[in-house]
Amino acid sequence: MSTKTKILNAAEVLFADKGFNGTSLREITSQAEVNLAAVNYHFGSKKELIKAVMSRYMNELSPRLESALHAICVDEVQPTLNEVFSAFLEPLLHLNTFKDNGTSTFLQLLGRGFTDNQGFLRWFLTTQYPGVFTNFTQAVHKAYPELTSEEMFWRLHFTMGTIVFTMSSSDALIDIAQNDFDREVDIAGVIKQVIPYVAAGVAAPIIR
Amino acid sequence: MSTKTKILNAAEVLFADKGFNGTSLREITSQAEVNLAAVNYHFGSKKELIKAVMSRYMNELSPRLESALHAICVDEVQPTLNEVFSAFLEPLLHLNTFKDNGTSTFLQLLGRGFTDNQGFLRWFLTTQYPGVFTNFTQAVHKAYPELTSEEMFWRLHFTMGTIVFTMSSSDALIDIAQNDFDREVDIAGVIKQVIPYVAAGVAAPIIR
DNA sequence: CCCTAATTCAAACACGCGTTTAAAATAGCC
DNA sequence: GGCTATTTTAAACGCGTGTTTGAATTAGGG
Numbered sequence: 001m002s003t004k005t006k007i008l009n010a011a012e013v014l015f016a017d018k019g020f021n022g023t024s025l026r027e028i029t030s031q032a033e034v035n036l037a038a039v040n041y042h043f044g045s046k047k048e049l050i051k052a053v054m055s056r057y058m059n060e061l062s063p064r065l066e067s068a069l070h071a072i073c074v075d076e077v078q079p080t081l082n083e084v085f086s087a088f089l090e091p092l093l094h095l096n097t098f099k100d101n102g103t104s105t106f107l108q109l110l111g112r113g114f115t116d117n118q119g120f121l122r123w124f125l126t127t128q129y130p131g132v133f134t135n136f137t138q139a140v141h142k143a144y145p146e147l148t149s150e151e152m153f154w155r156l157h158f159t160m161g162t163i164v165f166t167m168s169s170s171d172a173l174i175d176i177a178q179n180d181f182d183r184e185v186d187i188a189g190v191i192k193q194v195i196p197y198v199a200a201g202v203a204a205p206i207i208r
Numbered sequence: 209m210s211t212k213t214k215i216l217n218a219a220e221v222l223f224a225d226k227g228f229n230g231t232s233l234r235e236i237t238s239q240a241e242v243n244l245a246a247v248n249y250h251f252g253s254k255k256e257l258i259k260a261v262m263s264r265y266m267n268e269l270s271p272r273l274e275s276a277l278h279a280i281c282v283d284e285v286q287p288t289l290n291e292v293f294s295a296f297l298e299p300l301l302h303l304n305t306f307k308d309n310g311t312s313t314f315l316q317l318l319g320r321g322f323t324d325n326q327g328f329l330r331w332f333l334t335t336q337y338p339g340v341f342t343n344f345t346q347a348v349h350k351a352y353p354e355l356t357s358e359e360m361f362w363r364l365h366f367t368m369g370t371i372v373f374t375m376s377s378s379d380a381l382i383d384i385a386q387n388d389f390d391r392e393v394d395i396a397g398v399i400k401q402v403i404p405y406v407a408a409g410v411a412a413p414i415i416r
Numbered sequence: 417c418c419c420t421a422a423t424t425c426a427a428a429c430a431c432g433c434g435t436t437t438a439a440a441a442t443a444g445c446c
Numbered sequence: 447g448g449c450t451a452t453t454t455t456a457a458a459c460g461c462g463t464g465t466t467t468g469a470a471t472t473a474g475g476g
Contacts, residue, residue, distance in 0.1 A: 003453080019323070021229055024433065035455055040435060042453095115227070115323045115376060150389045154398070157381055158370045158405045165369030168323060169330075173365055181358045192415070193362045200412035201370070201405040211423080233464065243425055248465060250423095 004042045006032040012053045016108035017171075020050050020116045051124060054113065057106045060098050062129050064091035069135035073142060081199040084139045089195070093188060104170060104187040111168025114160070144203060151206060159198045166194060212250045214240040220261045224316035225379075228258050228324045259332060262321065265314045268306050270337050272299035277343035281350060289407040292347045297403070301396060312378060312395040319376025322368075352411060359414060367406045374402060 001009075010032035014023040025046060029036045043049040068087040072079045095102030113121030126133060140152060147155070166173065170190060177185045209217075218240035222231040233254060237244045251257040276295040280287045303310030321329030334341060348360060355363070374381065378398060385393045 019229075021227075025435090026433080035453095036434095037436080037456090038454075046434065111323070114373070115319070119377065119380060150385065151401075153385060153388065154381075154401045155405060158374055158402055161373030162366045162370045162409070165322070165373040166366055169327060172327060172330075173362075177358065177361060180361065190362070193359075194366055196412040196415055197363055197366045197409040201409035204404040204408035207400075207404055232462075234462085243423095244464095245425070245466080246423085254464065 003032075003034050003038050006034055007039060007042065007049070008053055008056060011049055012056075012105055012109065015050070015053060015112060016105045019112050020121075022116075047120075050121070054109060054121065054125070055128075057095065057102070057109065058125070058129055061091055061095060061106070062132050064094060066131045066135050069132075069139045072139045073135060079139065079143045081140070081143045081203050082195065084136075084143050085195045085199050087139070089191060092191065101187075103191075104167070107163065107167030107187075108170065111164040114164055115168070140202065146206065147202075155202045155204075159202060162194060162198055162201070166190065211240075211242050211246050214242055215247060215250065215257070216261055216264060219257055220264075220313055220317065223258070223261060223320060224313045227320045228329075255328075258329070262317060262329065262333070263336070265303065265310070265317065266333070266337055269299055269303060269314070270340050272302060274339045274343050277340075277347045280347045281343065287347065287351045289348070289351045289411050290403065292344075292351050293403045293407050295347070297399060300399065309395075311399075312375070315371065315375030315395075316378065319372040322372055323376070348410065354414065355410075363410045363412075367410060370402060370406055370409070374398065 007028060011023070011028045014027055014031060017023075025039050026036060028049075029039060039046065039049055043052055065088065068091055069084075072084060072087060092103050092107070095106050099105065113119075113125065137152065137156070140156065141147070144152075167187075167190075170187060174185045174187075174190070215236060219231070219236045222235055222239065225231075233247050234244060236257075237247060247254065247257055251260055273296065276299055277292075280292060280295055300311050300315070303314050307313065321327075321333065345360065345364070348364065349355070352360075375395075375398075378395060382393045382395075382398070
């Protein structure tokens with residue numbers, strides 16, 4: 001395995017677990033068993049490494065996600081919000097075949113990206129992968145055309161918050177749930193629980 | 209104003225804005241116009257300062273919140289979930305009379321507390337203020353008794369995520385919303401938008 | 417007023433951080 | 447095999463961090 005790949009693999013796990021600011025290059029390089037200077041040699045800086053970690057996942061996810069959402073948009077029948085959010089399921093779970101725990105790791109990274117670093121990753125993602133956002137917005141609009149764009153703006157951010165926050169602490173939550181309720185819980189189970197929740201939230205009656 | 213209070217006032221604003229890890233004691237003390245060593249003299253350590261900042265808000269909030277939720281629990285009629293979540297409104301907005309921008313600051317701090325520091329603040333809050341959680345859980349159970357405790361566990365964490373994530377980036381979101389939709393938005397408006405969302409999410413039909 | 421306790425202050429400490437350097441090792445091509 | 451370009455390595459750099467120190471200053475009660 002190349003040094004670059006070893007660094008990316010070690011970095012994504014540590015970033016997901018402890019955040020971008022909370023993870024040092026020394027932790028990453030010693031976990032990856034490469035020299036400290038290798039990060040700056042191969043990636044230029046820590047910030048560029050963060051982008052590279054996210055891009056590796058986004059490049060795998062975004063085509064599948066865009067096409068799933070696009071399919072809903074061009075379909076003749078009106079979709080339900082449950083169907084719109086369920087469109088995320090296959091692309092997200094596909095990350096598990098791409099990497100062990102890929103789905104969980106990616107969602108945790110996404111959560112970190114929105115809270116760490118005063119949100120520079122939010123900018124990076126929205127500018128580098130705008131297709132995901134526009135297709136998603138269109139699909140939601142098709143499912144629930146009465147929502148004004150402002151109401152949709154807030155509800156989509158509420159939804160993002162639900163997903164991203166839950167996933168950034170999903171390991172701890174899954175641990176608690178397994179102890180308290182004495183049964184196996186995995187990331188796919190959590191996603192399946194969250195879909196009806198966010199779908200109902202977005203579908204909530206409008207108060208004007 | 210006492211040195212302790214000057215430190216607390218400066219710290220809460222910086223913590224809310226840049227996170228606990230992202231704020232240095234030197235920033236805090238220069239903002240508060242006190243000596244650097246004053247933090248360790250008055251609070252012992254940075255970690256204790258963080259706890260003190262959170263406690264000042266929680267001591268103001270938790271009695272009002274507990275009694276509002278308790279009132280719902282002892283009332284004879286079954287509450288709606290909207291009523292349960294609306295019980296948060298008055299106690300939260302009361303923080304605005306307690307301090308300028310108190311509501312917004314507190315909710316941002318809460319958001320930081322769950323994502324920074326591998327969640328030691330989550331432990332601090334749940335152990336120091338358990339009454340809020342138990343009363344809340346009881347009120348939700350009364351409004352929606354069909355939910356099993358496991359389903360409730362997840363939906364309450366989804367709700368927490370919605371609130372906490374939205375509020376921890378509420379300043380940025382409010383800026384975007386004001387530009388895009390050309391109208392004034394404040395924290396109370398966001399809270400009123402989020403209540404029907406989370407109420408509908410928790411009330412979502414159960415998939416078994 | 418004076419003495420003691422509480423507080424403030426400037427300075428330094430030890431440490432971890434991201435980054436840079438320049439030499440050593442390795443790889444790949446002619 | 448020899449030469450060049452790429453990669454790896456150990457060491458150091460400069461900086462910012464939380465914390466500690468001990469002296470200077472300020473309050474406050476007898």
